[in-house]
Amino acid sequence: MSEPSLVTRDLTIRFGGHVAVNQVSCAFHPGELTVIVGPNGAGKTTYFNLISGQLMPTSGSVSKGATDITRMSPSTRVHHGVGRAFQLTNLFPQLTVLENIRLAVQARSADSWRIFRPAASFTALTAKAEYYLEKTRLTKLAHQLASALPHGDQRKLEVALLMAMEPDIYMFDEPTAGMSLDHAPDVLELIAGIKADRSKTVLLVEHKMEVVRALADRIIVLHNGELLADGAPGTVMASDVVRDVYLGGATEETA
Structure with missing residues (x-):
């Protein structure tokens, strides 16, 4: 496998006494589309915000290749190749x-x-x-x-x-949120086209399972701000723990 394009190491953020993301370590690689899932309040969008710079971590780090971008502003991260589309246009x-x-x-x-x-x-x-x-x-x-x-x-x-x-890193936060059934395939086709470029790394927060199944090379599951599972889609979604926490929980979410 190629060298990782993006790495989070023990990434953590606290809001008062609440730990929203707790020591999440993940490496993401070019040519890979990773879908981040989890129940309501799992910390998915907060994790995205830490990677793209909307939030600064309490501890831990974010690296783009060999460059530590942990304290860079969102605009500076864009110039380093980290691009993000938001849940709201x-x-x-x-x-x-x-x-x-x-x-x-x-x-x-x-x-x-x-x-x-x-x-x-x-x-x-x-x-x-x-x-x-x-x-x-x-x-x-x-x-x-x-x-x-x-x-x-x-x-x-x-x-x-x-x-x-x-960008080298594409980040999409629920890209089909609020879209009609007629328009959603157009956006998913665009994302699939980006995924086909093996020099790009794609991260996607999503809760619609048909989108996850159609696009994911890898699934990460967050629960209570912690990394619960990480692996191939079939393996992760077949896990009893994941099914109990995610599939058995809330599926319409905004966190």
Whole structure:
């Protein structure tokens, strides 16, 4: 197996007397899609927040390759190749679809600081943005405001923004939350396409078992902030302990 692209070591966070994530150690590898599951309040999104930098740990560490990113801000982690899509869409609502993606491309480019240069002069940036529009089948919506898009297309736009940042690590927090049955397959197909690139590492928080079965190479189960199980999907989901804790517990969750 290749060297890990992302490692958490004894990752822990306390809120007062409550330990939300407790000494979670995991290594994630390129070419692998890991789904993180667990009952309500298990610590899944908190663990995600620690990896992406929205929260700072009480103890433990996060490494991207050989680089310790534990105390880096979320924006700095993005420049180190850690990209995240949130459970709720995180867009610029009063900009068009194309403008949203062009900003993401610009943020990744060497010209990211030149914010007062006319947008029309960024020919190469616009061309690259159009490439991601095409990859995510949003070309026909290029000049619509993000706020005017149906929820399903907003989720596709968020995936396009993440792809435009060209991360090595892709993190998705319940990517099909709130989506209709018609739109969910489009987003899952985009994630499957990212997974097919064996240089990328994909982490996914999800509770819909049909999504887990369709995409997972590996499943991690968190319970009360601790790592309960880690392994191949069939092995993990066949475990009596996992079935009691996860399948026998709440399945509609937001934690």
